[in-house]
Amino acid sequence: MINKLIANIKKTGAPIVVGLDPMLNYIPKQIQEAAFKEFGETLEGAAEAIWQYNKGIVDATYDLIPAVKPQIAMYEQFGIPGLMAYKRTVDYCKEKDLVVIGDIKRGDIGSTSAAYAVGHLGKVQVGSKTYVPFNEDFATVNPYLGTDGVKPFMDVCKEEKKGIFVLVKTSNPSSGEFQDRIIEKRPLYEWVGEKVAKWGDELMGDGYSYVGAVVGATYPEMGKVLRKLMPKTFILVPGYGAQGGKGADLVHFFNKDGLGAIVNSSRGIIAAYKQEKYAKFGEANYADASRQAVKDMILDISTALENR
Numbered sequence: 001m002i003n004k005l006i007a008n009i010k011k012t013g014a015p016i017v018v019g020l021d022p023m024l025n026y027i028p029k030q031i032q033e034a035a036f037k038e039f040g041e042t043l044e045g046a047a048e049a050i051w052q053y054n055k056g057i058v059d060a061t062y063d064l065i066p067a068v069k070p071q072i073a074m075y076e077q078f079g080i081p082g083l084m085a086y087k088r089t090v091d092y093c094k095e096k097d098l099v100v101i102g103d104i105k106r107g108d109i110g111s112t113s114a115a116y117a118v119g120h121l122g123k124v125q126v127g128s129k130t131y132v133p134f135n136e137d138f139a140t141v142n143p144y145l146g147t148d149g150v151k152p153f154m155d156v157c158k159e160e161k162k163g164i165f166v167l168v169k170t171s172n173p174s175s176g177e178f179q180d181r182i183i184e185k186r187p188l189y190e191w192v193g194e195k196v197a198k199w200g201d202e203l204m205g206d207g208y209s210y211v212g213a214v215v216g217a218t219y220p221e222m223g224k225v226l227r228k229l230m231p232k233t234f235i236l237v238p239g240y241g242a243q244g245g246k247g248a249d250l251v252h253f254f255n256k257d258g259l260g261a262i263v264n265s266s267r268g269i270i271a272a273y274k275q276e277k278y279a280k281f282g283e284a285n286y287a288d289a290s291r292q293a294v295k296d297m298i299l300d301i302s303t304a305l306e307n308r
């Protein structure tokens with residue numbers, strides 16, 4: 001899957017990922033009303049609205065982008081119907097040849113991680129039958145429990161040729177509280193980054209590993225250090241747009257080959273029509289606003305990379 005991600009990035013010339021993080025208050029009124037008319041103001045109604053909204057965005061952008069990152073929390077809050085909308089979104093994006101990064105941020109003791117890995121990236125056995133429950137291409141993984149919490153994901157990745165992105169330095173304001181703590185003269189995120197690179201050596205694709213890292217766009221200097229520490233690690237870079245990250249901040253996340261990083265924007269793309277810059281599209285044309293925001297993001301990043 002890392003090879004497919006790279007192929008898709010080369011095909012589109014766009015090292016970006018659209019974050020599908022739907023919230024009801026971003027969903028245009030006419031979509032909500034149609035869903036509620038059919039299903040009532042219920043969890044099913046919310047799930048239908050989410051699905052229709054996502055479909056509009058995917059249809060308007062899939063030819064420009066290599067990948068999407070649905071954030072499972074946004075679906076899970078609507079219970080089982082929400083999870084069904086998540087699965088429907090995953091399947092639809094795969095039909096459109098997009099790489100799907102399931103933003104599930106899991107990680108637990110070994111046996112529990114194994115169940116998460118099977119459910120999201122692998123196959124589950126039921127008697128004599130085998131099922132592929134969620135079928136994302138990548139999953140985000142929290143490494144706080146250490147190697148035995150991450151290994152089960154790697155085992156499934158090896159079998160399925162899928163991948164993970166392990167949290168190394170997150171984009172949020174409090175991320176330094178633990179991640180920047182100095183241990184034996186180095187911040188914790190460097191120790192984690194080094195470990196991610198080691199795990200990655202065991203699972204190499206063509207030039208890059210199936211084991212990637214997450215490093216926030218909001219910490220560009222740390223991104224620069226981590227890029228050098230993990231040369232064969234693909235970095236998922238969230239924090240662009242709504243959290244303040246800009247193209248110019250991102251250049252050091254990339255290797256000289258122009259690869260090695262993929263930048264996520266969620267609200268900045270899916271709720272673009274709410275920004276003044278894209279207000280002219282209007283609520284009904286939210287998907288066209290998202291397409292324009294994708295084009296602008298690609299231009300911003302490619303211009304920064306050309307000028308570095």
Ligand SMILES: O=C(O)c1cc(=O)[nH]c(=O)n1[C@@H]1O[C@H](COP(=O)(O)O)[C@@H](O)[C@H]1O
Nearest residue numbers: 071140170171214216238242243265266267
């Ligand atoms: O793993 C992630 O994707 C992630 C890690 C991180 O450090 N920061 C971060 O924002 N994310 C996710 O990236 C998305 C960012 O959304 P926007 O701020 O709307 O672009 C959300 O789905 C977050 O859960």
